[in-house]
Amino acid sequence: MTQPMPWAFSTLGAPGRPVAEHVDRALRHGCTGIELRVHADESVRTDLSARERRDIRDQASGEGLALPCLAGYARICADVPDAAVLTELRALIELAYDLGAPAVRVFPGGTGGGTGGEDHGDADRAERRLSALLPEAAANGVTLLLETHDSHPTGAAVASLLRPFTGERAVAAIWDALHPWRHGEQPDETAQALDGLLGYVQIKDAVSASDTTPVLLGSGAVPLDVIGRALDERAWHGWVSLEWERAWYPHVADLDAVLPGARAWVDQRSRAG
Template sequence: MKLAVSTLGMPGEGLESAIAVAAAGGCQGLELRLHPDTGVHAGLPPADRAAAREKIADAGLSIAALAGYVGICDPAPADDTVVGDLLADLRLAADLGAPGVRVFPRGDDPAVGARRLRAVADTAATLGVRVFVETHDKMPTGAAVAALLSATGRPDAAVALWDLLHPWRHGEPLDETLGALAPYLAYVQVKDAVSATDTTPVPLWSGAVPLDAAGELLRAHGYDGWVSLEWERTWYPQVAPVQDVLPGAADWVRRFSAPAAA
């Protein structure tokens, strides 16, 4: 596995600071939250895109993903709006050298999301990037996201992001989550929280998320992709700085990257 850290955990800090935190924390990559506050977003001019890509590469880091906010199944916006916003994010990913863009479901109808994902699939494939659909909000389980991706039918362009918190807190057993996502799994976000009902972030192994069981399943599955620490300090400003939590994430990646025992 390769460790990244999300800039969601560094509110108010610029790209240079995020690079320094990632490098000092033993990360191989950065997950860049797309927002004007972070300095990385679809409105970034070409010269600034090239500069950001160069700064990250010069630090020996890769961009693990762009964390976008498109709601792929959201019934409110028109298809053209959702597709246009996602295409802009995908082009940004290609310019930055990122492998893809995270999206949220925001709705619960897989037919809506599948239609929109198919609309961007050819462009995504041409650009060499993918859409990472997160287990979140109205599709929090592996089963729900797998149903969406199955309906889309474009594994070259649309894949799964397993946020370890949400399927678990909605009662889906870990083995069922992985079983559903396995054909599509391309990204993992690791975190811990107080409980299934109190999602306040806490350092890894100090909360209730079954991190060891999830890690063992991923190791047995042979997962060797990105694992991003999504420390949600942007939403919970009272929690510790991400630098205090990164050692636990690095430890988790080390523990579960080894091949499973025969």
């Protein structure tokens, strides 16, 4: 029997809602996990008390749901003092440990990495900070997932930052389906660049490369079928998460209207595997 692919949705798609509502939504749509957004506007924050953390963990685990990733907003390449970045990420690692989440999403947030990660300042900051954090992350069973985003939107760019840590289990990449493609990197190129580095996949669809307004999966321009084939060819059986950006586009459809399409995409991958 084919092993079903684990899949989740990001709570970015229903901003400000309580964890209990997300748990109910996950159960209704057959999700196996929930990607919790960590933000001041959400019920999941780094200032939660020990009791609040236990409550969140118990709500998910009590229903058999995983919390595969905490979607943080720390920027590993940011041109700010190291202490600010390290403090933010240490708080996220601690929160992940307390919630039983095995990973934390990290943005590059550099000054000019572009599609090839050419900015040496960005690379130096990332290497220095990851070197300081990875022993702590590993000790807590937490992986730092660097997303194809902002200053380093392609697989090649993110791989350039992760290359010094090849073989480290506490750091990996998130392939965000939109950003590499909209910056000119084709799915096969992204998959090749992240070979051996991929730790998580976020799926979404958008009107076009220039208009990133979210649309129902399969109705936009993001080549999700091609991305799916690239993952199938590499026997990807890791987590896939729907990132429906309703926090930034409040006029788009409710998350519940999008989840059936995400489930269909995941089911197709499971059958292919």
